[in-house]
Amino acid sequence: MSGPFRFSASITPPGAAMSGPEAEERVVAAVVEAILGHRIPPGTRLVERELGKASGASRSAIRNGLLRLAQAGLVELSPNKGASIAQCSPEEARHVFEARIAIETSTARTLAERMTASDRARLEAFIEEERHAYEAGRMEDARHLSRRFHLLLAELAGNPVLTGFVRDLINRQPLLSWGSRDHKPRFCGNEAHRAIVAALAAGDGEKAARLNAEHLRELESELGAERGNTLPAGEEAASGAGAPAGNQ
Amino acid sequence: MSGPFRFSASITPPGAAMSGPEAEERVVAAVVEAILGHRIPPGTRLVERELGKASGASRSAIRNGLLRLAQAGLVELSPNKGASIAQCSPEEARHVFEARIAIETSTARTLAERMTASDRARLEAFIEEERHAYEAGRMEDARHLSRRFHLLLAELAGNPVLTGFVRDLINRQPLLSWGSRDHKPRFCGNEAHRAIVAALAAGDGEKAARLNAEHLRELESELGAERGNTLPAGEEAASGAGAPAGNQ
DNA sequence: TCTGTATAGATTGTCAACAATTCAAGGAGA
């Protein structure tokens, strides 16, 4: 029942057997990319042998990579049973969103205080790029940029510890949307991001933080509402009660 | 010159060769305990062979344990050079404190809203235990409880994601205080904790969050002030040389 | 037909040996 899917992306330039931390990094990156690209559903088993064939990495490198992924919350390791893509319960999804709001609220405030002209230029250029992707219908790119936007805010705030947390949380995001009806990932609208940048540019960290929190809550409630159709959720549905099944 | 210290705690009940995840867990716990107990200074090399002798764990288990510790920010891994206890620069220390404030502010607010009578009783009992430890001069216990208090707040708030972050940050805390003059770890006063609990019990999450943030900032400034006194000489001072006196 | 059991295959966990790299000491030469 778990998953008819198999992870079998060919990543290696043929004949290249990478070694060491490089191979490990490659395995991690491949799995993360597949998750972000919404190509592996939660529950998919990650067999060491398959990963080895696909990536050309040694078994120990794969093992280390899986360990790192497990600590990032992206895969689950059960003893003697191996690794599989993590399955997020609706409750966990709520926790991830709450954590993002907590941390990004802080980074938004910090960034508003320290923002330089260069930061502002970079953010506005980023928003433009995001808009172009949307308008050109390049949804894959738009999704990527949309995630990258939140990470960029954290990076510019200048706290690597918080940035690391945000990265992990963002990477988990696609796993949450697999519960929705059409299995299509939700992503942020460009307008919301534009408003946040405007608030930051005006030095209003409080407003930027508030907008960002509302933005994330909306994203969560869309997810929750869709999930409400497929799951007989009792208590969890309370948060998404206001927005019935409006999807596209 | 880095470290004359060696990690050689005998942990094993003699003749017990643990296996599997249990051994790995034991290695991790042993290192974490040693850090929390302020028994290993940053920079101490962790040689796999030594860890194996001390813990009775196999080399692969040790390797996995070190990987986990590295991801928690407690040890640094350099390729082909092995593992050593992480050295936190003053800048990193600031980031850790900032991260704690960001996250604990959120958990304090959440907890104030959801707090039950049982939570309140537990917190007050905890504070009492902490006070007893202080008054009895059991400083080791007091330090332990003092850390545990902040973790307990996060746990009671009910978000495992944020709790995990807080745990990692708290575990890193002792590494920050090794730069201070007497190498003695700073720890929270019981009064500050009592005030936080009072605010939480009154349902005033805003106040609790503010008190907690001030509490942490005070801790940080004590650390920073002491570090400013001792660092100007020596090889490590390279990072602190940029800001001779006038930071803060 | 259904249930419980036995067996075979596949997968993970562990270990020991080997290869590669780093670090420190020692010595030759200017």
Added chain:
DNA sequence: TCTCCTTGAATTGTTGACAATCTATACAGA
């Protein structure tokens, strides 16, 4: 005396084989 090179020990990284565990299939019995 100082610098640079060589050499050796110590440590980490990797590989392959073996043991332990789980999963699925086939089968006997009610």
